[in-house]
Amino acid sequence: MIELKLKQISSIINQIIENSLYGTDILYKAAFHLPSHGGKRLRPFLVIKSCELVGGNIEVALPAATAIELLHNFTLVHDDIMDNDILRRGVPTVHTLWGIPMGILAGDLLFAKAFQLLLSSPHVNYERLIKAAKIMADATITISEGQSLDMIFEKRMDVTEEEYLTMVYKKTGALFKASAEIGGLIGGGDENAIKLLGEYGSNIGIGFQIFDDYLGLFSKEEILGKPIGNDIREGKKTLIVIKALSSPIRDYLLKILGKKDISNQEIYELIDEIKQQGIDEYVLNKAKSYINIAINSIIEFPESEAKKDLIELAKYAISRIK
């Protein structure tokens, strides 16, 4: 059900993205590459449903929803360069196809297009639109801080669960939070509604990212569109890794963590060990707890289709297969 609704929203958002990035030259081709190859469009869905939850309609939220998706894609394009990732969504990453300089520039263009689109939202009160744009700028700053932490953590072996959660809030939670708040703002919500939507967004974002790290190890390459165990090869301090580092399998993990040339066999062995330690269960429960907080944040809103969709979205964040 939620997947059908996500698809419907996707097809509208995809059309706006295509119009926004239409161009025949290299720069526009490079910028359009990632957003044209799928993506779940969870964040635009969140913008739209948050807008509807407070009584707004989808039309006013569409530019903002698309802007958030472009912003998200900008961070992915740059992250892939920073992390040396060569595959995403089953296709080569932008810098793999067009080189690092064009990858950087394509990301920059997506970032600028995000602001251009948001600021062109028609029928939105000017004061609210400025607040929405400010939220988007603030979120981008937070995301940059999160990505910086993520990279710094690669070199550290003593990252705590608390530090991981801060990083994950910044890297992922902040944009989900911004999506929900911007939807609420554009939909005409009052201060309290926007605050609750923000709590919903940041918690769903954290739960989503914890589960995303889980899928990165426990899903399959053909479903995920990128190799299993990339996080291990890059030395990422996911919650799984952090828990494993304080378990009996610490020494085994330390031997392979951050090594670019780990074999699939070694990854599968690691997965078995992680399961035997019950770390997969721990991590899933952690993700679930954030999703429950998210759902509770919006529980007091009167019943509506949008509310049902947001609750479904929260559950989907930790039940999806990719």
Place this chain on the structure above:
Amino acid sequence: MIELKLKQISSIINQIIENSLYGTDILYKAAFHLPSHGGKRLRPFLVIKSCELVGGNIEVALPAATAIELLHNFTLVHDDIMDNDILRRGVPTVHTLWGIPMGILAGDLLFAKAFQLLLSSPHVNYERLIKAAKIMADATITISEGQSLDMIFEKRMDVTEEEYLTMVYKKTGALFKASAEIGGLIGGGDENAIKLLGEYGSNIGIGFQIFDDYLGLFSKEEILGKPIGNDIREGKKTLIVIKALSSPIRDYLLKILGKKDISNQEIYELIDEIKQQGIDEYVLNKAKSYINIAINSIIEFPESEAKKDLIELAKYAISRIK
């Protein structure tokens, strides 16, 4: 006189930049590196003087002026990665000190901070502020297109003067134009005033960039803060190069253009040849003609201190030594 005024504005802008980028972690240090090592602050000056020209005061223009400078620094940080430049303003470039991933991220942070600052401008009418932010987003898109052309031109030997001028407008003119327009908007100028300021800005920007390319070959490394002839080593199609490619020294130039390891001796010989062909004069006159158009664009504004300063700024753009 103009240099003293630029210094006064610089010290105010520098303080706001420092407040905005204060941070002890790597990301903030990397982001603060370039803007803390000088820069002429021509664009903030332009924002402020354009604001004053239409009757606004400096205080309302300061956040926007600083935002434009941060945006400019963002483009420089990313350009330096794309162009493999290791020195700027006499110090190592951001990615040279902190690596490409942190260089990309520092640029992204500067970009986001630019929007955050602009959108926090107090005492500005909301509608005008949205227009200003939209101009900044549009300009960033144009700058990305300009940088893309600049890179594509490196591989082409048949770039025309007209193509160069389009590239230079996009790469440099667009941000000068945006600076003047945003200053005019924030200062309360009417549509015609903003249009004239835009013409002033784009022409001063083109003249500035033509002269910048000239300095890149005819100034001195210790003044410029980067090696002489970088453009030649990178195969950049500056107006000097384009003219030289359609002159008797074409074959000589083709032998060294785009070669990373050209000696200083070879650069000096090239400079002599270029002078003998009168290309330096041609390029200087071209820059001057854009500066004259810029000055003429604002000639109808009533006399004022701000108008004098803008005329001085235009002249300074092609008389500076760095």
